Amino acid sequence: MVSPRLADYFAAEAIDGPRVAVDLELVEARYNTLAAAFRGADIFYAIKANPAPEILDRVAALGGCFDCASIGEIELVLSRGVSPNRISFGNTIKKERVIRQAFEYGVRLFAFDSMAELEKLERSAPGASLFCRILAENDSADWPLSRKFGCSVAMAGDLLIEADRRGMDAYGVSFHVGSQQKNPRAWAQALGDVGRLMARLDAAGVGLRMINLGGGMPATYDNSTPTDLLEYGAVVIAAVREQFGTRPLDLIIEPGRGLVGDAGVIQAEVVLVSKKDDSAAPRWVYLDIGKFNGLAETMDEAIRYKIVTLRDGAPEPVVLAGPTCDSVDVMYEKNPYPMPSDLQPGDKVWILGTGAYTTTYSAVAFNGLPPLESVCI
Ligand SMILES: Cc1ncc(COP(=O)(O)O)c(C=O)c1O
Structure with a gap:
């Protein structure tokens, strides 16, 4: 779960892009x-x-x-x-x-x-x-x-x-x-x-x-x-x-x-929820964060973060992807990630355990995206 201090921080701040906050x-x-x-x-x-x-x-x-x-x-x-x-x-x-x-x-x-x-x-x-x-x-x-x-x-x-x-x-x-x-x-x-x-x-x-x-x-x-x-x-x-x-x-x-690791939480946002066709294949959820702006350790799905949202729809497996125009910018596909069925663009998500190896792996301006913002509280 998000610590009370981090929850208060995210509730109080208007945050535009993805940001990691580390609780000292x-x-x-x-x-x-x-x-x-x-x-x-x-x-x-x-x-x-x-x-x-x-x-x-x-x-x-x-x-x-x-x-x-x-x-x-x-x-x-x-x-x-x-x-x-x-x-x-x-x-x-x-x-x-x-x-x-x-x-x-x-x-x-x-x-x-x-x-x-x-x-x-x-x-x-x-x-x-x-x-x-x-x-x-x-x-x-x-x-x-x-x-x-x-x-x-x-x-x-x-x-x-x-x-x-x-x-x-x-x-x-x-x-x-x-x-x-x-x-x-x-x-x-x-x-x-x-x-x-x-x-x-x-x-x-x-x-x-x-x-x-x-x-x-x-x-x-x-x-x-x-x-x-x-x-x-x-x-x-x-x-x-x-x-x-x-x-x-x-x-x-x-x-x-x-x-x-456990001291940091990233707040990110859902950009798009879509399907590739009308079959039963999983939905794709695209976040404003991916392999190139903080989640590099999802390479080969090695690190599987806990992600929480405010939605309470029944969890359905989705392919979870990042925002860039690079096809490797997909976090979880081999093992789809359960996300609430009512998830919508604009929803906030919180990615837990992201205090380590996120800011330092974040690319500078790949696809024009800024490096992951970081604060310590
Ligand atoms: C020499 C050395 N020490 C310590 C560490 C930290 O490892 P960990 O994050 O698993 O604690 C690393 C990680 O690459 C390392 O290369």
Whole structure:
């Protein structure tokens, strides 16, 4: 449901186009739940999920740190008065001049997953703390991130030993079990790999001190994802303790979606309700928002948002599409979406759980549409 604060906001504002509103109190509540669930772990908010300055300020005020993917994100976080020692440069793919710039800003924590990146870091961020990302299974994630990032456990071992030999701080290891990970046990398998890696490195005299557990904590969508973050934390922290006992370790989590997804709601509008012929085929409902102005994660129908309206007609499955003249701008067709039978053009709809990966995926002026408007309340 829409939180009372968001409902009041949308009721009070005359809004013309689609707009996402993020409730900062909900962000704070999720932050506190994550902190309690993953007790002892530092929270590095993955700002790619939603870099609204008000969210950054709230996370900073709560004592959070920041996972940044680019120099632009680093500069944004620094511009909010955050100290560079609360920033991790978590992208494994960086231009060398960008590494140098981040290092000059004072950033000292960097991800890598290859020899070529290690060489850049050695030259341009000498002595920095490094963590090596390993490949992890992304089964049961709605938005997998596998393959593009990370290396094998064997290669990670070689790289971290080499990093140490070259005078870098071989600090730790990271993995990402895939975004919107539906199974909290997904972390345990990766932690087994980390255990083997650490044992090898201990034997080589390179004692790693940090595990970055990545993101993957879920938001609430329409397809019955478990959302009890406390359960996630309990399962993951138990797996850490089972694997590593009382070994002192810095733990990092990098929630994006799990922190801000549920805090946002998009108000949008029905533009057209039509049929392609007079058969029983489903109606098409076209909204003023689609894949190009905020709902990119409906690609392959991966993320299925909850959508509410004020109509109470019996729900009938519809094909739900966006407003642009591009035929891929269809959100749900393979699995049609139940919408009230009396839905009309001009009706408002509220798309829930849209605080993450909406504004940042929104195109600039595709079909002349402005990027998704965003406010924080
Ligand atoms: C390195 C890294 N950390 C954290 C995240 C955030 O993941 P999630 O939104 O699933 O929490 C991402 C997402 O792409 C990522 O690439």
